[in-house]
Amino acid sequence: WNKFTENEYRKKKQYFISIEREYFYTCCGTHIINFMVKDSxxxxxxxxxxxCDSVKYVRGSPNQLHAxxxxxxxxxxNISIV
Known part of the structure; x- marks a missing residue:
């Protein structure tokens, strides 16, 4: 966190987000969050x-659904089967 970034932050607070006291430009922060969600x-x-494969198998034939x-x-x- 250098002086240039700190000065930029003070001028344009709405363009920064803080993650664990690390400041990122909003676009970089959202990019990081996107990676985290995709990984999960x-x-x-x-x-x-x-x-999905199990549901396809059960619905594959009337006999399988009945079983x-x-x-x-x-x-x-308790389950509702549509």
Whole structure:
């Protein structure tokens, strides 16, 4: 955090954001936040993919859907299947 940046900050506070006492131009800060969100989404991507594949499998045929409903009923799980 040098004097030039500090002077710029004082002149144009609305163009800066602070993350853990580090100051960034707003466009740089939003870019960093975007990377963080994308990284989190990549971590969940595998799980979401498995859930989608499971739903496709269950809805693949009337017999599979019926078997799934029977299983849900057997374990007494409250779920609404559309």
């Amino acid at each position: 989404m990549n971590d969940m991507d595998d799980t979401i993919s498995k859930i 799934f409903k029977q299983y849900v009923k057997a374990i007494d799980f």
